[in-house]
Amino acid sequence: MAFSEMLAQLASGAVFTVLVTVACCATALAVGLLSACARRVFPFPAVIRALDLFAFVFRGIPVLVLLFLVYFGLPGAGIRVSPLGAMMLSLGVISGAYLAEVFRGALDAVDAAEIMAAQSMGMSRWQVFLHIELPQMMRFSVPGMVNEFTNVLKYSPFGYTVGIPEMTKQALVLSSATLRGVEIYLAAGILYFLVYRLLLVGVRVLEKHWRVPGMGPAHLQDQPV
Amino acid sequence: MALIEIRRLRKLFDGHPVLNGVDIDVAEGDVKVVMGPSGCGKSTLLRCINRLVEPSSGSIHFRGAEVTGPDVNVRSLRQQIGFLFQQFALYRHLSVLDNTALGLRKLKGMKKKEAAERALHELNRLDMAGHRHKFPAHLSGGQKQRVALARALAMDPAVILLDEPTSALDPVMAREVAQLINRLHGEGVTMLCVTHDLEFASAIAERVAFLDEGIVQVEDRLSVLYEDHAHPSIRNFFMKQERSS
Ligand SMILES: Nc1ncnc2c1ncn2[C@@H]1O[C@H](COP(=O)(O)OP(=O)(O)OP(=O)(O)O)[C@@H](O)[C@H]1O
Ligand SMILES: [Mg+2]
Secondary structure, three states: OOOOHHEEEEHHHEEEHHHHHHHHHHHHHHHHHHHHHHHHOOOOHHHHHHHHHHHHHHOOOOOHHHHHHHHHHHHHHHHOOOOOHHHHHHHHHHHHHHHHHHHHHHHHOHHHHHHHHHHHHOOOOHHHHHHHHHHHHHHHHHHHHHHHHHHHHHHHHHHHHHHHHHHHHHHHHHHHHHHHHHHHHHHHHHHHHHHHHHHHHHHHHHHHHOOOOOOOOHHOOOOOO | OOOEEEEHHHHHOOOOOEEEEEOOOOEEEEEEEEOOOOOOOHHHHHHOOOOOOOOOOOEEEEEOEEOOOOOOOOHHHHHHHEEEOOOOOOOOOOOOHHHHHHHHHHOOOOOHHHHHHHHHHHHHOOOOOHOOOOHHHOOHHHHHHHHHHHHHHHHOOOEEEEEEEOOOOOHHHHHHHHHHHHHHOOOOOOEEEEEOHHHHHHHHHHHEEEEOOOEEEEEEHHHHHHHOOHHHHHHHHHHHHHHHH
């Protein structure tokens, strides 16, 4: 088998890797945002306790255990989940629990006086969240989100255990067929790195677009007056 | 009837009275100044008026209606009352223009263009239109307070409550803010201002109310309070102010 053919097969796996990563990141984002929103819009003790408990429990469960529970366990209870769905419900939700913590910290960094100013204008809790807390929270959370999305990429090979033909799976197949494991896994590693770089570039573009003087990393700041 | 009438207002935090029977009137077109030492409850007093803090007892009438009444819409009450904070509290993710226009769009339901025009008008009024694309981090303290004032004025409030608007400013900027307040007073804007800055107080009002130990101890001309008042806590307060300025 020519090396170019092998690369093509790895690349076909990379498409699934990106698919799994994007789907799980989207799930994580949805879970994290929902949690942050509930925390601020319904700040009742019961809601806060439930959110804390969710984050606590799901950050403690190994991804693989939850994945198997969803994919192999749930059918026993009559619920069938697709491989991608199972990845979203395990890796996606666990990452969502981590993101919820990232967002919680970012929400705490929003100036209480600004929140009070918005309330004193007559905004509802939802409006305060939407117009003041959310936009600031997202900007404060960039480093934490990059971290979490990178983790999702690195956990995406678990998709192979439920039959998703992603990149690691392809590398495994190729190396057992050709016995050229070193080159193949090296190539796979480089491809993972490229996907990672792509993710970073995407974040940088967004960051630049949303950049606000006075918010975000110090090295991007102009000097204040 | 005065625009704001506060009677026997009490506020307890953890069973401890911070306000213990405050009486204050603010007439339409008036600039009312309340002075008092740190921790005497000045911020709490202002926050009771727009229900950022719930009064424990007593009454606050705004435009003739009790603000704690059962069918009061707190959000519409707040839209009629502008509020200026000591730390300016500009939304740091929004430009000067967007800070001023946000309430118009989201609370008054104006279209983007209309809100921007109205906001620009207010910024112009406070000489801040040239800075409309800047973000709060790039403004000086005095400029921030102007934007905060423009943001409040844009909502066309019946009264503006000012919570120590100069305590985060240097004396020159504080004087600018005082001039601005005098100008707005001349234009008929009603204001209730709490401060412990004597120079600022004397620049914007002749009479002040002195709040201490939970009540308005006395309300009189500044010169009277300053020179020969019998009450030791008042003398003490004004003496200290003198030394620090
Ligand atoms: N939410 C709260 N819970 C408990 N105590 C409070 C609360 N808010 C204010 N207090 C207390 O009430 C008292 C008055 O506070 P307030 O902020 O109204 O004073 P102030 O006159 O505005 O002071 P300063 O000049 O420092 O701004 C203080 O002793 C403060 O600790
Ligand atoms: Mg105060």
